[in-house]
Structure formats: C-alpha cells, structure tokens
Amino acid sequence: MTNRPEVPDRAAVLAAVDAVDNLPPFPEVVAEVRDELGRPDPEPARVAALIEEDAALAARFLAVASAPRYSPTAPPRTVRQAVVRVGLAETARVILAVAVYERFRRFGPPDARAFWEHGMAVGLLGATLARMADASPEVAELAYTAGLLHDLGELALYHLYPEVSAAIAARSHKTGRPNHEVERAALGVEHGEVGGRLASRWGLPADLVAVVAFHHRPWAAPVDHRRAAQLVHIADFVAKHVGYVRAEDVPGEDFDGGAWAAWGFSLDDVDAILERARASGKEAAAFFA
Amino acid sequence: MKRVPLSRGELRELAVWVEQACGIAIGPDKGYLVQSRLGPLVEEAGCRSYHEFLQQVASGRLASMRDRIVDALTTNETSWFREPDSWLRFEKHVLPLLRERFGPRLRAWSAACSSGQEPYSLVMLMAERSRRGLDEGLRVEVLASDLSPSALFVARSGRYAEFAARRGLSGRREAILHRYFEREGRFFVIRPEVRGRVRFKMHNLLDPVPWVGRLHLVMLRNVMIYFSPAVKEAVLRRLTGSMPAGAILWLGGSETLFGLSAPLAPLPGVRGFYEVKR
Numbered sequence: 155m156t157n158r159p160e161v162p163d164r165a166a167v168l169a170a171v172d173a174v175d176n177l178p179p180f181p182e183v184v185a186e187v188r189d190e191l192g193r194p195d196p197e198p199a200r201v202a203a204l205i206e207e208d209a210a211l212a213a214r215f216l217a218v219a220s221a222p223r224y225s226p227t228a229p230p231r232t233v234r235q236a237v238v239r240v241g242l243a244e245t246a247r248v249i250l251a252v253a254v255y256e257r258f259r260r261f262g263p264p265d266a267r268a269f270w271e272h273g274m275a276v277g278l279l280g281a282t283l284a285r286m287a288d289a290s291p292e293v294a295e296l297a298y299t300a301g302l303l304h305d306l307g308e309l310a311l312y313h314l315y316p317e318v319s320a321a322i323a324a325r326s327h328k329t330g331r332p333n334h335e336v337e338r339a340a341l342g343v344e345h346g347e348v349g350g351r352l353a354s355r356w357g358l359p360a361d362l363v364a365v366v367a368f369h370h371r372p373w374a375a376p377v378d379h380r381r382a383a384q385l386v387h388i389a390d391f392v393a394k395h396v397g398y399v400r401a402e403d404v405p406g407e408d409f410d411g412g413a414w415a416a417w418g419f420s421l422d423d424v425d426a427i428l429e430r431a432r433a434s435g436k437e438a439a440a441f442f443a
Numbered sequence: 444m445k446r447v448p449l450s451r452g453e454l455r456e457l458a459v460w461v462e463q464a465c466g467i468a469i470g471p472d473k474g475y476l477v478q479s480r481l482g483p484l485v486e487e488a489g490c491r492s493y494h495e496f497l498q499q500v501a502s503g504r505l506a507s508m509r510d511r512i513v514d515a516l517t518t519n520e521t522s523w524f525r526e527p528d529s530w531l532r533f534e535k536h537v538l539p540l541l542r543e544r545f546g547p548r549l550r551a552w553s554a555a556c557s558s559g560q561e562p563y564s565l566v567m568l569m570a571e572r573s574r575r576g577l578d579e580g581l582r583v584e585v586l587a588s589d590l591s592p593s594a595l596f597v598a599r600s601g602r603y604a605e606f607a608a609r610r611g612l613s614g615r616r617e618a619i620l621h622r623y624f625e626r627e628g629r630f631f632v633i634r635p636e637v638r639g640r641v642r643f644k645m646h647n648l649l650d651p652v653p654w655v656g657r658l659h660l661v662m663l664r665n666v667m668i669y670f671s672p673a674v675k676e677a678v679l680r681r682l683t684g685s686m687p688a689g690a691i692l693w694l695g696g697s698e699t700l701f702g703l704s705a706p707l708a709p710l711p712g713v714r715g716f717y718e719v720k721r
Contacts, residue, residue, distance in 0.1 A: 330606060335467050342463070373470045391593070395602060397628050411472035414592040421592075421643055424599040 161318055164342030170314050171351050177261060177313055180356040181253035183208060187246050196242055202234035205249065214252045218441060247295075251277075251302055251441065262309030263319070267442050268400045269305065274438035275398035275431070277301030280389035282430045287417050289381075297385050300365035304386055307349030307366070311337070326403070333403060334370045346370045372413050384413030392427055398435035446671035447485045449478050453493040457481075460497055464509060467516055475590060480515040483668075484508060521557045522611035523619070524564045525664070526696045529715050534568065536713045537691055541659055542581060544689045549583045551660040554648060554682070556587035559598025559641070560611070561662055563633055566640045567623050586654055588646035599643050601633030648678050652685040661686060664715075665695035672703060679705040688721040 186204045190196055206212045212233050219236035220229035230236040237245050251274055259266040280297030312319040322340055326333040334344040350367025361379045368375035368383040369390055375383035391409040458469040488505055490496035499505040524530045541549055553562040562585045572578050589595050608631035612620045624631040646653045661682050667675050683706050692707055694715050700707055710716040
C-alpha cells in the first residue's frame with residue numbers, strides 16, 4: 155500500500171489536515187454552554203436559549219431528554235424543560251455529543267452512528283473508570299470528552315482520503331492488525347496524531363488535544379496529560395473488547411501494561427470493568443438510536 | 444548462547460524505527476515481548492546488541508530482516524489446543540500417569556497462558572472426557588498466569604473475536620466451539636462453567652511461584668525458547684521447587700532441556716513432557 159502513488163505521505167496528510175477547509179469547525183455551542191455553566195449562577199433558560207439557536211440541535215436534545223431515564227412520565231415540551239430534566243452538568247455532556255454528531259455525521263466513516271456510538275461508549279466508560287479509581291471529577295469529565303472525540307482523526311482521514319481510509323480499514327480487518335498501525339505503515343501518521351492536530355487547530359483545550367493525540371500511545375503523552383491518555387487508551391480497548399466497535403474495526407488486541415498499572419487496576423477489577431463497559435455501550439447505543 | 448540484553452534506550456530507539464517502518468506502536472512495557480520475539484533474529488544476524496542490529500537493518504545491510512521483524516512482532520501463535528499432537532499425547536499417556544501417581548485431585552498451572560487459550564483448552568478437554576464417561580471422580584484445578592495485563596484481561600474475560608475463537612477449533616474440534624462458547628455478535632464468549640474453572644494471576648516467571656501447594660502439571664510451552672540457559676535454569680529451579688517427584692512439565696513440541704541443569708528427565712516415549720526426578 156505504501157508504494158501506491160495515490161497514498162499520501164505523512165507531510166502531505168498533516169498539510170491537508172492543516173489546510174482542510176471543507177470540514178466544518180467545531181460546534182461553538184459546546185463552549186458556549188460550558189461557559190454558561192461555569193458562571194456562578196448558571197441559568198437553565200440561558201442554556202436553553204443557546205441550544206435553541208440551532209433547530210436541529212434543539213430537536214435532537216429534546217429527543218435525548220425524552221428518554222425514560224430523564225423523563226420517566228411525559229417527555230419535555232420545551233428545551234428549557236429538557237435542560238432541567240437532564241440537569242445542568244449532564245446537559246453539557248449531552249450537548250457535546252449531540253452537537254458533534256449533528257455536525258460531523260455526514261463526514262468520516264460511512265457508518266457514522268457506529269463511529270459515534272463507539273466514541274460515546276469510550277467516553278462514558280473512561281469517566282466511569284476515573285470514578286472507580288477515585289480520580290477527580292475534572293479527570294472524569296476530560297475522559298468523557300476526550301473519549302467521545304478520541305477518533306476525530308479517523309473522521310478527518312476519511313473526509314480527506316476516503317478511498318485510502320477504506321483500504322486501510324479493509325487491510326486492518328483482513329490482517330487483524332489495529333487500524334492505527336496500518337495507518338502509520340501506510341501514511342506515516344496515525345489517526346490519533348491527526349485528531350490531535352485537528353483539535354489543536356480548532357482551539358480545543360491542551361489536555362483534550364493531548365489525550366486525542368496519544369490515545370494509542372499513552373506512554374508518549376506529555377506528563378501532565380498522560381494519566382488521562384492512559385484512561386482513554388484502556389477505555390478504548392475495553393469498549394472494543396465488549397463489542398462497541400465499528401464493523402470493520404478490529405477489537406483491541408493489546409493495551410499498554412504501564413497504563414493499567416498506573417491506574418492501579420488489577421485482575422479482580424476485570425469483571426466490574428466489563429460490566430460497566432457493557433452499560434456504557436448500551437447507553438451510547440440508546441443515545442444514538 | 445546468552446540472551447542479548449535490551450536497554451531502555453535501545454527499546455525506545457527500536458520503537459521509533461518499528462513505528463516508522465511498519466506502524467506498530469511499542470510501549471515501554473514491551474521490552475519482554477521485543478526480546479522474546481526479536482532476540483532470535485538479533486542472534487541470527489550475529490549482532491551483539493539491539494543497537495547494532497537496528498543500525499544494520501536501517502542502513503539496508505539487513506534489509507531482508509524488515510519483513511521478518513514485522514512478522515515476529517505481529518504474529519500471534521496462540522490458538523486452542525495448540526500443537527494438537529501434544530494434546531493427544533497428554534490425553535493418552537500423561538493424564539493417566541498423573542492420576543496413577545497423585546490420585547483424583549490434580550493441580551495444573553499454565554505458566555505463560557497469554558490470553559487464556561491454553562488453560563481453557565485444558566478445562567474443555569477434561570469436560571469433553573467427562574462427557575465420554577472418562578475420568579470418573581477426577582478433578583483438575585487449573586491455575587494460569589502471564590506477565591501481560593492486557594493478555595490476562597482477555598483471558599479473564601473469556602471473550603474472543605471470531606478469528607481468535609476459531610483458531611485451532613476447526614474440523615473435528617469445531618463442536619467444542621459450539622459446546623463451550625456462547626456467540627455474542629462478532630464475539631465468542633467462554634461459557635461461565637468453563638470460565639469459572641480457571642484462576643488467573645499476573646506473574647513474572649522469574650519471580651517465586653505464585654501458588655501455595657504442590658503442582659502436579661506445569662505447562663510451559665514455547666516460552667523457554669526465548670530464554671538464555673541461565674534464565675531457563677533459574678525458572679526451572681523455581682518451578683520444580685513447587686512440584687513433587689513424578690510431577691510433569693509440559694514443553695512445546697520442539698523444546699528440550701538438553702544441557703540444562705534441572706531435576707527433570709524426559710518422560711520416556713512421550714515427546715515434549717518431562718518428569719520431576721529427585
């Protein structure tokens with residue numbers, strides 16, 4: 155594959171990521187909702203107003219808020235009601251997922267739903283693992299966000315090079331080798347780095363950029379962000395291992411033993427982790443249903 | 444021949460090259476894997492260090508090694524009932540001998556179990572024999588360990604993607620796949636009654652044996668080939684310290700203990716099996 159002329163090299167891929175102007179920007183509403191929630195007196199009405207600026211986003215948010223877990227009796231009639239039902243903190247997480255899905259579902263791999271379902275499963279599980287290990291709420295939040303977005307680079311690669319990306323996925327499936335390895339062999343760069351580059355260009359926070367960039371090589375992540383990268387790395391493996399993975403993707407065959415040890419997990423945790431991974435996957439599947 | 448040492452710096456250097464050459468990401472915890480997989484290639488090339496080996500490969504003098512390095516690092520040899528002939532020999536000759544020597548309560552240890560295929564194969568074999576009305580009253584406690592948390596995670600979970608689940612379970616063994624696994628989408632999951640029969644632990648073979656009590660059977664197949672004679676002897680000293688006289692060590696089909704100092708002797712007529720002699 156590396157010898158085919160149509161396959162770009164590392165420099166070409168990174169230049170294309172830097173120059174890509176037909177991928178839409180990261181949805182601003184995510185940061186706006188977060189800013190509102192960061193105020194001393196966050197107001198559901200103001201959060202609702204931000205969401206209502208985008209009709210598609212508002213409709214999807216209402217649909218999510220109508221799920222029995224938020225609305226056991228009757229569905230919310232207004233976005234404001236939905237914000238109250240979901241809760242302010244949870245609203246930020248839901249809006250992130252809904253906004254990126256709405257904006258990017260036409261880009262990236264053909265099965266957008268499975269792609270984002272996997273992302274959300276990793277995000278939810280990452281946050282759960284953080285709580286299992288008594289990490290701070292900030293780390294859990296970062297694990298959720300970075301987990302959701304960790305394969306952003308795949309989305310960019312599919313958008314920029316759909317045929318090459320499809321060939322990489324097929325090769326990965328055929329050989330049983332993880333796609334990031336096949337990408338690096340073919341392109342000289344893997345989707346983690348590509349995603350980190352894109353996230354950085356979008357001005358997303360440095361910790362998020364680092365976790366996205368190093369989720370397949372957490373040992374190489376900057377020290378300040380290494381633990382979060384390790385967590386998403388493990389969550390990615392486990393989510394794939396319980397089946398929340400795109401059809402052509404290969405279930406994770408290996409995770410970094412250093413990451414496992416750094417988080418203090420043991421073999422006795424395996425059953426609990428698997429159970430939580432299944433729950434995260436089900437929740438993610440329900441979210442995008 | 445002494446095993447070529449691998450320093451952290453060399454591992455980093457190698458990781459950079461391998462990643463550029465074939466995309467495989469090698470973390471700092473993979474020194475053991477690199478040494479076990481690439482050690483024979485380094486020795487074959489006549490290099491005294493990984494640094495020298497890498498320089499030669501990168502400079503093109505050992506260009507033909509490139510594909511072999513990739514193969515060595517990516518080939519996963521694990522399968523169910525790996526080396527089927529060896530399992531037949533175990534069933535025909537070794538199992539009756541163990542029962543005769545130690546009675547109906549046996550303890551077996553799969554000492555480098557990787558993602559669990561070996562110990563689960565043993566449990567499934569015993570279950571199959573039981574279905575055929577054999578081994579009445581016999582109970583084998585199966586212990587398993589490995590160095591890799593990732594492999595043990597898979598082992599403990601008992602979940603295998605289809606291609607891994609089917610390796611070694613074609614032909615006459617295909618019924619085993621249906622009998623002892625449950626299908627879950629693209630995965631096959633070991634049934635709880637089999638899964639619950641194996642106790643897993645993380646363990647380095649150079650450390651003291653992690654189990655209390657005597658071990659009647661130790662499976663150490665295709666692991667020792669990666670060790671230097673000194674390391675082999677140290678490992679064997681540890682293992683046999685937990686094995687009574689007459690207990691059996693199960694090696695890979697092509698392995699021997701020739702030239703090593705250990706209280707073990709080949710089991711007459713049963714290739715790949717050694718018995719503890721005191």
